[in-house]
Amino acid sequence: GIQVEQSPPDLILQEGANSTLRCNFSDSVNNLQWFHQNPWGQLINLFYIPSGTKQNGRLSATTVATERYSLLYISSSQTTDSGVYFCAGGNYGGATNKLIFGTGTLLAVQP
Amino acid sequence: NAGVTQTPKFRVLKTGQSMTLLCAQDMNHEYMYWYRQDPGMGLRLIHYSVGEGTTAKGEVPDGYNVSRLKKQNFLLGLESAAPSQTSVYFCASSYWTSGGAGEQFFGPGTRLTVL
Numbered sequence: 001g002i003q004v005e006q007s008p009p010d011l012i013l014q015e016g017a018n019s020t021l022r023c024n025f026s027d028s029v030n031n032l033q034w035f036h037q038n039p040w041g042q043l044i045n046l047f048y049i050p051s052g053t054k055q056n057g058r059l060s061a062t063t064v065a066t067e068r069y070s071l072l073y074i075s076s077s078q079t080t081d082s083g084v085y086f087c088a089g090g091n092y093g094g095a096t097n098k099l100i101f102g103t104g105t106l107l108a109v110q111p
Numbered sequence: 112n113a114g115v116t117q118t119p120k121f122r123v124l125k126t127g128q129s130m131t132l133l134c135a136q137d138m139n140h141e142y143m144y145w146y147r148q149d150p151g152m153g154l155r156l157i158h159y160s161v162g163e164g165t166t167a168k169g170e171v172p173d174g175y176n177v178s179r180l181k182k183q184n185f186l187l188g189l190e191s192a193a194p195s196q197t198s199v200y201f202c203a204s205s206y207w208t209s210g211g212a213g214e215q216f217f218g219p220g221t222r223l224t225v226l
């Protein structure tokens with residue numbers, strides 16, 4: 001099955017700093033999503049991005065499907081950005097409609 | 112619009128007891144999923160459903176059963192709970208697209224402890 005590797009495993013930032021999180025896949029995927037889990041455990045979908053680039057406020061994501069990786073950019077970080085960021089991928093279509101999750105990047109933004 | 116809801120939020124069981132976790136979504140989504148989250152291991156898929164009346168195994172299905180009798184509900188059952196099933200359980204749903212399932216939306220989770 002697909003293996004998902006995220007880096008770095010953890011990251012500490014000062015408020016206002018920028019960061020890049022990376023997700024590598026062992027096989028091609030045609031569905032890729034980024035999630036944020038806040039310190040209270042809630043999982044929020046950030047991006048549905050099988051290819052290309054998307055932006056949402058201070059966050060943006062780029063997926064290069066041919067090279068099997070995706071990047072999540074956080075600019076001007078805030079303390080509310082703290083939590084765990086997960087990427088997940090899968091090959092959808094037919095009966096295989098499921099995602100495999102990476103182990104996440106733990107982000108702590110300090111004031 | 113409540114999104115994805117899970118019942119109960121917390122539960123403590125003794126080894127060998129049974130229980131059912133309920134997931135409900137009001138977004139008319141075709142796909143529904145049950146995951147477990149353990150420290151340092153991310154989320155692992157237990158079972159999923161691609162439509163009413165259908166279920167399929169995920170990565171870690173042993174010890175669990177599921178049913179999807181109604182489109183809006185997805186039930187996860189533990190027939191004989193074991194301490195290894197202590198975890199946080201998340202339900203998710205996603206909509207249909209021509210290429211397969213779309214974005215996944217998660218419920219708030221159920222924290223289960225098996226003594």
